Amino acid sequence: MTQDELKALVGQAALAYVQPGQWVGVGTGSTVNHFITALAGIKAQIPGAVSSSVASTQRLRAAGIAVREADEVDSLPVYIDGADEIDGQGCMIKGGGAALTREKIVADLAARFVCIADVSKRVAVLGGFPLPVEVIALAVPQLQRRFAAIGGRAVLRAGVLTDNGHPILDVHGLRIGDPAAMEAELNQWPGVVTVGLFARHRASVCLLGTPTGVQTIDFG
Numbered sequence: 001m002t003q004d005e006l007k008a009l010v011g012q013a014a015l016a017y018v019q020p021g022q023w024v025g026v027g028t029g030s031t032v033n034h035f036i037t038a039l040a041g042i043k044a045q046i047p048g049a050v051s052s053s054v055a056s057t058q059r060l061r062a063a064g065i066a067v068r069e070a071d072e073v074d075s076l077p078v079y080i081d082g083a084d085e086i087d088g089q090g091c092m093i094k095g096g097g098a099a100l101t102r103e104k105i106v107a108d109l110a111a112r113f114v115c116i117a118d119v120s121k122r123v124a125v126l127g128g129f130p131l132p133v134e135v136i137a138l139a140v141p142q143l144q145r146r147f148a149a150i151g152g153r154a155v156l157r158a159g160v161l162t163d164n165g166h167p168i169l170d171v172h173g174l175r176i177g178d179p180a181a182m183e184a185e186l187n188q189w190p191g192v193v194t195v196g197l198f199a200r201h202r203a204s205v206c207l208l209g210t211p212t213g214v215q216t217i218d219f220g
């Protein structure tokens with residue numbers, strides 16, 4: 001199976017976590033795009049979706065699914081999103097699609113985070129995928145110096161501004177053995193808007209697409 005077929009598999013499997021009659025939180029990316037396609041098939045069962053990006057909002061609306069923004073709901077039973085990497089505790093690197101800030105906001109509303117990912121995303125230690133960090137433009141040089149001091153090479157993502165109008169630094173060379181500690185530390189650095197580490201908002205469940213089918217990993 002191709003990577004895209006594995007993504008389609010978990011996008012379909014995630015329907016099992018959508019609660020009839022309830023709004024569902026929807027992430028961003030190519031795996032989530034498959035989920036949105038599947039969700040369109042059961043759209044009559046839900047009032048709609050809370051979106052994490054302009055791109056997902058457009059795709060949801062094109063599929064005939066009503067959309068609300070994060071500031072229009074108080075809570076959600078479930079948030080469904082992809083990841084760039086996921087470790088054995090359900091901690092993730094996210095933000096490859098530049099939607100990390102709104103993704104974290106919607107995830108924060110949700111009782112459960114269901115991660116959908118193909119098997120290539122499963123790692124022992126986070127950091128092989130460059131860590132995305134949304135930042136205030138004025139802080140870029142100082143943040144690059146700070147990352148260099150901890151062994152990271154922070155590269156400005158060329159030609160990209162987030163939906164919030166900010167640049168992204170992709171930080172190469174970090175080995176993230178303690179994601180919660182690193183997320184807490186980086187959150188203190190002036191100019192950091194959002195760190196693409198999801199440790200406080202780790203996955204409750206991961207639906208991992210493998211060549212032999214969907215593996216469900218429950219992180220409790």
Ligand code: 5RP
Nearest residue numbers: 029030031082095096097099
């Ligand atoms: C977007 C994200 C995505 O979930 C992540 O990049 C995975 O994307 P894909 O499903 O395309 O592999 O965090 O900001």
